[in-house]
Structure formats: structure tokens, C-alpha cells
Amino acid sequence: AKSALHRMTFRQFLVFTASTLSGCALLILFLDQPLARFIHGHLVGGIPFFAALTAAADTAHNALMTHVLGLPIIFLGLGLAFAIGRYVLKRRGATIFLVLLLTHEFSMVLANVLKGSVHRLRPEVQFGAGYVGSGLWATGPHNDSFPSTHTAVYFSLFWPLVVAFPRFRVPLLVLPGLIGIGRLVLGAHYVSDVWFSIWLVVALTFLFGQ
Numbered sequence: 789a790k791s792a793l794h795r796m797t798f799r800q801f802l803v804f805t806a807s808t809l810s811g812c813a814l815l816i817l818f819l820d821q822p823l824a825r826f827i828h829g830h831l832v833g834g835i836p837f838f839a840a841l842t843a844a845a846d847t848a849h850n851a852l853m854t855h856v857l858g859l860p861i862i863f864l865g866l867g868l869a870f871a872i873g874r875y876v877l878k879r880r881g882a883t884i885f886l887v888l889l890l891t892h893e894f895s896m897v898l899a900n901v902l903k904g905s906v907h908r909l910r911p912e913v914q915f916g917a918g919y920v921g922s923g924l925w926a927t928g929p930h931n932d933s934f935p936s937t938h939t940a941v942y943f944s945l946f947w948p949l950v951v952a953f954p955r956f957r958v959p960l961l962v963l964p965g966l967i968g969i970g971r972l973v974l975g976a977h978y979v980s981d982v983w984f985s986i987w988l989v990v991a992l993t994f995l996f997g998q
Contacts, residue, residue: 805991812983815983820979823972824975838970851940866885866889867889869882887993899936903933906924910933933986935982936968936971938976939967944962944993945970946961
């Protein structure tokens with residue numbers, strides 16, 4: 789079962805990384821703002837749906853992050869599942885619980901660290917007063933666009949499962965995919981913000997799955 793976490797080869801990971809870095813650079817420099825304007829002008833009808841979906845998902849995730857014995861419930865549950873499965877039941881496949889725990893925790897932490905370092909203005913600033921340039925390393929409010937923490941949070945809950953159980957990848961990716969699309973429709977993030985968060989989750993899953 790552990791080998792199921794090795795489905796992406798190192799070469800494939802490097803290709804995806806190179807594609808992400810070059811793609812995000814092109815988006816930030818040339819395409820993010822036009823795409824945001826298009827989405828803002830044509831997909832406004834989806835705002836109520838994505839707002840409600842995101843609120844419901846956040847409510848559920850916040851409940852899972854409630855601290856018990858000094859740790860979030862989700863971390864306690866995943867840690868206990870790994871310990872019982874790996875050391876009591878002797879199931880190597882229980883490693884997925886540890887990979888899921890580590891990927892989820894580090895995705896949230898690193899996404900927030902990057903937000904505090906990059907300081908990119910959100911699309912709502914573009915739609916309002918506007919700004920010149922890429923919006924990177926900006927001062928003032930609403931400068932926490934890159935990367936998308938919501939995308940990192942929900943993809944990190946499901947991507948390790950997708951890697952371990954690829955036959956179920958479509959249903960497993962429905963919620964995180966909708967959350968990612970919702971960040972664009974709601975005007976909270978640019979395409980590169982979402983894409984980079986997906987890469988971050990894929991990278992951490994690849995790292996912890998070794």
C-alpha cells in the first residue's frame with residue numbers, strides 16, 4: 789500500500805514543478821488580471837453557490853480543527869489511525885494516515901508563511917481602486933492573495949487519498965476542485981494563486997510519500 793504513494797516519478801514531479809513555476813510566472817505577469825476580469829464579469833451568477841459551499845466546508849473543517857488534549861481533532865484521529873494500523877494491525881497501508889496528516893499540516897503552514905512573505909494584492913483590489921503591476925510585495929490591506937490557503941487546505945485533505953486510491957480520484961477531487969474554482973469566482977484569488985497551492989500539496993504528498 790505504501791507503494792501506492794509513489795505513483796508520481798521524480799521525473800514527473802520535476803516536469804510538473806517546472807510547468808508550475810513557468811506557468812505561474814506567465815500568469816502573474818500577463819494573464820491573471822485579464823482572467824480575473826473575465827471571471828468577475830461572466831461568472832457572477834455562481835457566487836451564491838460557491839459562497840455557501842465554502843462556508844459549509846469551512847464550518848466542517850473548523851470543527852475538525854477543534855483542539856482536544858492540545859491538538860486538533862483531525863490530527864489526533866489521523867495519528868491514532870496510523871499508530872493502530874501500522875503498529876497494532878501491522879498494515880503498511882496505514883502510512884496513508886501519516887502522509888495525510890503531514891501534508892495537511894504543512895500545506896496550511898507553508899501557505900500562510902508564503903502569504904506573509906509575498907504580500908500579493910487580491911483581485912478585489914483590482915476590481916475596486918485598481919493597482920499597477922503584478923500586485924506582489926504590496927503594502928496595505930487585502931495583500932494576502934498568494935497562494936490560496938483554502939485551496940491548500942482542501943486539496944491536502946484529498947490529494948494523498950487520490951494518489952493512494954486513483955480509481956476514486958474523480959469523486960475525491962470534486963470538493964477540492966469546487967473550492968479552488970470558487971476562490972476564482974468569488975474574486976478571492978487569481979489562477980496562479982490556486983495553481984501554486986495545488987503544486988504545494990502535490991509536492992508535500994510526494995515528499996512525505998517517499
